[in-house]
Amino acid sequence: xxxxxxxxxxxxxxxxxxxQAVVEANDAWVxxxxxLLLQVVQFLKATPGFDFxxxxxxxxxxxxxxxxxxxxxxxxxxxxxxxLKVRCSREKPEVPSVVSVWCGADLQERxxxxxLGITFVGHPxxxxxxxxxxxxxYPLRRDYL
Amino acid sequence: MxxxxxxxxxxxxxxxxxxxxxxxxxxxxxxHPLPDQVEWLEPGxxxxxxxxxxxxxxxxxxHYSTWPFGSGLACCAMxxxxxxxxxxxQARFGxxxxxxxxxxxxxxxxxxxxxxxxxxxxKLLYDQMAEPKWVVAMGACAxxxxxxxxxxxxxxxxxxxIPVDVYVPGCPPRPEALLYGFMQLHQKIERRSVxxxxxxxxxxxxxxxxxKRN
Ligand code: SF4
Numbered sequence: 001x002x003x004x005x006x007x008x009x010x011x012x013x014x015x016x017x018x019x020q021a022v023v024e025a026n027d028a029w030v031x032x033x034x035x036l037l038l039q040v041v042q043f044l045k046a047t048p049g050f051d052f053x054x055x056x057x058x059x060x061x062x063x064x065x066x067x068x069x070x071x072x073x074x075x076x077x078x079x080x081x082x083x084l085k086v087r088c089s090r091e092k093p094e095v096p097s098v099v100s101v102w103c104g105a106d107l108q109e110r111x112x113x114x115x116l117g118i119t120f121v122g123h124p125x126x127x128x129x130x131x132x133x134x135x136x137x138y139p140l141r142r143d144y145l
Numbered sequence: 146m147x148x149x150x151x152x153x154x155x156x157x158x159x160x161x162x163x164x165x166x167x168x169x170x171x172x173x174x175x176x177h178p179l180p181d182q183v184e185w186l187e188p189g190x191x192x193x194x195x196x197x198x199x200x201x202x203x204x205x206x207x208h209y210s211t212w213p214f215g216s217g218l219a220c221c222a223m224x225x226x227x228x229x230x231x232x233x234x235q236a237r238f239g240x241x242x243x244x245x246x247x248x249x250x251x252x253x254x255x256x257x258x259x260x261x262x263x264x265x266x267x268k269l270l271y272d273q274m275a276e277p278k279w280v281v282a283m284g285a286c287a288x289x290x291x292x293x294x295x296x297x298x299x300x301x302x303x304x305x306x307i308p309v310d311v312y313v314p315g316c317p318p319r320p321e322a323l324l325y326g327f328m329q330l331h332q333k334i335e336r337r338s339v340x341x342x343x344x345x346x347x348x349x350x351x352x353x354x355x356x357k358r359n
Contacts, residue, residue, distance in 0.1 A: 131298065132262055133165030139297040 002074055002081045004028075010082060017043055029070075029083040037086050038096045044073065044082070045101055051075040052082065055102035060112035062142050067093050067118055088118065097123035115140035168261055171268075175305040182279075182308045200338050207251070208334040209239035211279065211327075214250030216267060219257030221284035221317040228320040238327055247273040252330070253307075254323075258286040258293055259300040271307045279334070281326055282309045285316045292316075 011025035014032075021040050024031040032040050044052045056072035071084040086095050097120035098105045109120045110129040117138035120126055128135065137144055213235075215225055228235050229243060236242075244250040247270045259267060271280070282303050285291030290301035303309060310333060313326035 127161065130262075132168045133161040134169055135165070144297070 002079045005080050005082045007083070014040055014043065023087070029085050031085045031087060034086050034088055034095050037084075038098070038101070040084070041071075041098050041101050044084075049078075051077050053077070055098070055104050056081070058098075058105050058108040058112065060116040060118055060140070062116060062140065064142055066090060067116060069095050069112065069118060071098070093118040094121055095119070096121050097126075099123055114138075117141065164265075167265060171265055171306070172261055175264075175300070178302060178304040179306075179308045181304070182310050196339065203339055204335045204337055207277065207337075208331040211238075211240055211252040211330070211334070212242070212244050212250050213240050213252045213254050214247050214270070214274065215243040215254050215256065216270070217256050218259055218263060219284075219286060221256035221286065224317040224320055225254060225256040225283060225323065228323045233320040233324060235324065235327065238324075238331070240327065247271070248275060250274055251278055253278065253280045254283055255280065255287045255303045255307075255309075256283040256317075258291070259303050259306070260298045261300055262298070264300050264306045267303070268306050277337075279310045279330055280307055281311045281313060281323075281330060283313045283323060283326070284318060285314060288312045288314060 006027050007025040007030045008027060011022045011030045014030070015022050018036055018039050021032055021036040022030060023033055044050045052073040052075050054074045054076050056074055059070040059072075061068045061070060066087045066089055069086045069088075071086075072081065073084060074081045088095050093116075095118055097109055099109065099120075100122065106123075106125070107129065109123055110126060112118050113120060113123075113126055114128045114130050115138060127133075131139070213229075215222070215229075217225055227233055229240075240252070247253075251274070253271055253274060255267065271278070280303070282288050286293060286299070287303045290296070290299050293299040294301045300306060311326045311330045313322055315322050318326075
């Protein structure tokens, strides 16, 4: 079984290397600043001891006040897992893309872009995937209907 | 020698735009359900002995050889599959195998949720089937959109896109229900007359609005 790592302890270690990256942490997750996400993610992937070489899934959530992207990470060698979160505003929904780190994020980021309208900066092919070109609005946003 | 690389990205973008436009057009065209295929069920003048005899032979042949073309779009397909397998065995009705090509099938079973993006493809497949052809709408989703009727992407009933012969309700319907639907379809086919077919074919040519299979 994979062991879920405690958010606070990871946040401390991240803060040692990349100060100001952590916004908030509790025992289940760590919230990261969007502009430092790529650095944090590279740190988590490359540092021995973490080795987060597998991205389970990317999820987008609409919380009305802000939008959130959730990353579930797993290390296949060390069998531990971690939940990372990134928040962005509704007015300027932009989050850096992690495709350069894990290729598997490609289609999932496109899905979030399609249904929630979050732009992933640096994504190689960011366009609609479920809905057709010319579809108006982002259907999974709470104010869609 | 320098070879110019093909620009697939531009080509794909054009394809996406074209697809989007087509889907928008399809949605605009399908705001109302198409009428069901019941032309030949309307009582007309009594056909003579020769016609009824030919009808019997034709319809006997047709209704014992309706080869299905499965369009398993969602969860309902899981019930359509055992209908063809040994326990429920639709081969008893002469519906031997699911054909993978619309050209070889007489019966389109729409099993599952139809989305607007898929509707284009389904309509194309239906148009490719050879006459005479029948359609079974299986499950709440295919009948009316079911749980997803007011969703942003789901067609509220396949009869928006293609005319339906038999509706099999359920979510999902059990294989027995689907078999019952097939039996109803067979009864419907038995009431079809060759004479009507020719008259209707002529009518379709003269009055395009008469066509129930746009
Ligand atoms: S009717 Fe029910 S079982 Fe069938 S496709 Fe719809 S949701 Fe799935």
